[in-house]
Amino acid sequence: MDMEHTTEPIIGNLLNDDIFSNSIQGLLLLKKGTILNQTHIELLEKHLVDPFKVIPSFVxxxxxxxxxxxxxxxxxxxxxxxxxxxxxxxxxxxxxxxxxxxxxxxxxxxxxxxxxxxxxxxxxxxxxxxxxxxxxxxxxxxxxxxxxxxxxxxxxxxxxxxxxxxxxxxxxxxxxxxxxxxxxxxxxxxxxxxxxxxxxxxxxxxxxxxxxxxxxxxxxxxxxxxxxxxxxxxxxxxxxxxxxxxxxxxxxxxxxxKTYFEAIDELISEAYGNTLNPAIVIPFTQFIMRKQLFKKVKLNNNETAEIIFIHQNEPHLPLVRLKNNYVDLRKASPLKITSLA
CATH class of the missing domain: 1.10.3210.10 (Hypothetical protein af1432)
Incomplete structure (x- = not known):
């Protein structure tokens, strides 16, 4: 397959502000004035920072x-x-x-x-x-x-x-x-x-x-x-x-x-049911769920939780913080996410 990085348009841009991690609170990733290269972009993505959101022209x-x-x-x-x-x-x-x-x-x-x-x-x-x-x-x-x-x-x-x-x-x-x-x-x-x-x-x-x-x-x-x-x-x-x-x-x-969470749940059910290809469904649903990290969500018992960690093969059943406890939705059936809070 002919591979190209879609991040190429922002390589070489100058950062106007310090950039901090979205996964480790308070961790400085890149200083103001840094000129972005591919290694910087990989670092940002590792820490759940959208590279395009740090460049003003893309905001x-x-x-x-x-x-x-x-x-x-x-x-x-x-x-x-x-x-x-x-x-x-x-x-x-x-x-x-x-x-x-x-x-x-x-x-x-x-x-x-x-x-x-x-x-x-x-x-x-x-x-x-x-x-x-x-x-x-x-x-x-x-x-x-x-x-x-x-x-x-x-x-x-x-x-x-x-x-x-x-x-x-x-x-x-x-x-x-x-x-x-x-x-x-x-x-x-x-x-x-x-x-x-x-x-x-x-x-x-x-x-x-x-x-x-x-x-x-x-x-x-x-x-x-x-x-x-x-x-x-x-x-x-x-x-x-x-x-x-x-x-x-x-x-x-x-x-x-349907909400994105309901749609993701249904897509994964179809992948497990051998109708849609899991090699497509799982990476796509992982991508969507990673964008929901640290967001508040509603569960099907009407309680509010915060998404803490996305599991690789079961992205629709993440680890959540519920009140003062951590709950792995893979092990908490029939609990599932229904919508953003």
């Missing part, structure tokens, strides 16, 4: 991400309408703009909060597409993919569900349980999406394959082809995880929005 990225996201939405709607007619108008420009969005998101770990802020039911498919693209790229970054492949993952996620726009609107907007016939109709979006995207010459061939295979599961119980893990490209399995996670974290006609 305002969350604002940039939100503005870029909303301007991108209208462009996605317009270009998708052309693609549905097998027209390539606007595709190249959309890829360029989406690439900038992904680049912003790889430098701003608050992205997940931003993209899940305002989900409109009328724009659900378009927002879901953008979100899955962003999350796919983030997962690629967590797994150590190159910038180029993170961008490709973003594009795979962006276009994965375009076939849903061909499904009869009355089925998509139906409240309540779908009939078996209606569910079979929705399943056709994978094959329809693949056919549409395959005709767009500006898109990588893996993008149309993603539209076809993103609902396949590693145990062979997905659709439309009942493929097993070895027959599903790993990058498409990444998009499947991103697709599942974003669906859990957004509400629609069928379900309520």
């Amino acid at each position: 305002s990225n969350s604002i940039s991400v939100e503005q870029t996201y909303h301007s991108l939405l209208n462009e996605v709607k317009k270009v998708f309408s052309h693609i549905l007619k097998r027209e390539e108008e606007g595709v190249e420009q959309l890829l360029s703009h989406f690439s900038k969005m992904v680049e912003l998101c790889l430098h701003d770990f608050s992205t997940l909060d931003i993209i899940h802020k305002h989900i409109s039911q009328s724009d659900y498919i378009y927002q879901h597409s953008i979100n899955v693209g962003i999350i796919s790229a983030l997962i690629g970054n967590v797994l150590g993919y190159s910038k180029k492949n993170c961008q490709l993952l973003g594009q795979m996620g962006l276009f994965h569900d375009i076939g849903m726009l061909t499904i009869t609107p009355s089925i998509l907007k139906k409240e309540g349980k779908l009939t078996e016939k209606e569910y079979k109709e929705i399943q056709k979006h994978t094959m329809l999406g693949k056919s549409i995207l395959f005709s767009i010459t500006q898109l990588d061939i893996l993008i149309s394959r993603t539209a076809l295979l993103h609902h396949e599961r590693i145990n062979g119980k997905g659709y439309p082809c009942n493929r097993f893990e070895k027959d599903i490209p790993f990058m498409i399995q990444i998009v499947s995880v991103a697709d599942a996670f974003n669906s859990m974290c957004t509400s629609d006609l069928y379900k309520d929005k």
Whole structure:
């Protein structure tokens, strides 16, 4: 795999302030005036300090991400309408703009909060597409993919569900349980999406394959082809995880929005159940949970606790401080985290 460090843009920047550890109280890591190099960045990450947050020019990225996201939405709607007619108008420009969005998101770990802020039911498919693209790229970054492949993952996620726009609107907007016939109709979006995207010459061939295979599961119980893990490209399995996670974290006609903790718990259950690849799910959920270290959380018994330590293979069941005691949630079933306090 072609490896590149996404921290390259901040190497060589000057620190304006002293930087202290987030894991050891009061420990000075780097002094004001230090010029950042790769060793410094590794030190910061070891002590749970986001390297991008120590550089002033990156602090305002969350604002940039939100503005870029909303301007991108209208462009996605317009270009998708052309693609549905097998027209390539606007595709190249959309890829360029989406690439900038992904680049912003790889430098701003608050992205997940931003993209899940305002989900409109009328724009659900378009927002879901953008979100899955962003999350796919983030997962690629967590797994150590190159910038180029993170961008490709973003594009795979962006276009994965375009076939849903061909499904009869009355089925998509139906409240309540779908009939078996209606569910079979929705399943056709994978094959329809693949056919549409395959005709767009500006898109990588893996993008149309993603539209076809993103609902396949590693145990062979997905659709439309009942493929097993070895027959599903790993990058498409990444998009499947991103697709599942974003669906859990957004509400629609069928379900309520889950918190990140509830979604992580469900993702890991699916990984243990051999539907989603644990080699993707575990690193991704570790990444999210590490961002929650030392935060106050609500448990399912309504008590408030503080996350103290994240276990490597069971990140959804961390060590927490509950009142004056430490509780390992791995050993405290049925206690689990439900939300931020």
